[in-house]
Amino acid sequence: MSRAPVRAVVLDIEGTTGSADHVHTVLFPYARERFAAWFAAHRGEPRWTRTLEDIRTTTGAPGLDEAGAVAALHAWTDADVKAAPLKALQGEIWAAGYADGSLHGHVYDDVPEALARWQAAGIERHIYSSGSAAAQRNWFAHSNHGDLTGLLDGYFDLTTAGPKREPDSYRTISRALAVPPGHTLFLSDVAAELDAAAGAGWQTLAVRRPDDPRGTAVDGHPVLGDLTALHLPTDPDHDPAPAAP
Numbered sequence: 753m754s755r756a757p758v759r760a761v762v763l764d765i766e767g768t769t770g771s772a773d774h775v776h777t778v779l780f781p782y783a784r785e786r787f788a789a790w791f792a793a794h795r796g797e798p799r800w801t802r803t804l805e806d807i808r809t810t811t812g813a814p815g816l817d818e819a820g821a822v823a824a825l826h827a828w829t830d831a832d833v834k835a836a837p838l839k840a841l842q843g844e845i846w847a848a849g850y851a852d853g854s855l856h857g858h859v860y861d862d863v864p865e866a867l868a869r870w871q872a873a874g875i876e877r878h879i880y881s882s883g884s885a886a887a888q889r890n891w892f893a894h895s896n897h898g899d900l901t902g903l904l905d906g907y908f909d910l911t912t913a914g915p916k917r918e919p920d921s922y923r924t925i926s927r928a929l930a931v932p933p934g935h936t937l938f939l940s941d942v943a944a945e946l947d948a949a950a951g952a953g954w955q956t957l958a959v960r961r962p963d964d965p966r967g968t969a970v971d972g973h974p975v976l977g978d979l980t981a982l983h984l985p986t987d988p989d990h991d992p993a994p995a996a997p
């Protein structure tokens with residue numbers, strides 16, 4: 753069965769466009785070591801109150817104090833829980849690390865060229881990650897290949913789309929993009945995310961990097977080792993920039 757031409761590519765970060773190892777051994781510890789200092793530095797400010805409230809709501813513990821909130825952040829980090837307050841605070845702490853040059857985002861060598869190829873073909877390019885949209889943007893703005901944000905059209909996260917393993921999240925993105933699901937391609941290293949996207953009617957392809965310790969297979973999905981050979985046919989019936997009426 754032939755597939756509809758792709759009008760939008762949506763890409764995962766960790767394990768797909770960038771190194772999962774870099775996220776887990778560089779970014780996560782960087783934020784983990786700074787949660788307590790962040791609370792101490794911002795005590796009593798509106799963002800301190802808002803963050804504490806968000807953590808209380810997410811943990812279901814209305815009486816949680818600052819020390820309890822830091823403990824929850826540590827526990828979520830250690831278990832890689834995709835909790836929105838954790839992702840927001842990680843993004844804020846990482847931003848300072850990018851700004852002072854102590855952090856960079858890792859992007860695999862084939863990714864900039866693939867994004868540029870799709871851009872030239874008039875195909876939209878969006879990121880969907882559990883990291884906050886601000887964290888995603890900073891990752892690509894401060895990557896090992898320089899500032900790649902000019903190759904990307906937008907960023908979806910837990911707060912704007914929802915969890916990555918639920919088809920409804922992909923339906924939300926489809927509405928935001930105004931691109932039909934069948935014309936949207938999702939690339940990820942995680943079978944459950946690909947299953948959810950397929951459940952929303954999207955096209956899917958798995959990506960498993962050769963350095964991934966989980967091996968090269970992704971349950972039930974055709975797999976690419978990189979994006980070099982992913983040449984997407986353009987849609988002759990679709991003008992990505994229609995003239996104003």
Ligand SMILES: CSCCC(=O)C(=O)COP(=O)(O)O
Nearest residue numbers: 765766881882883887888891
């Ligand atoms: C640069 S965004 C940081 C990645 C992150 O925090 C994360 O949890 C990765 O989630 P993903 O959905 O990209 O697997």
Ligand SMILES: [Mg+2]
Nearest residue numbers: 764766767941
């Ligand atoms: Mg991933």
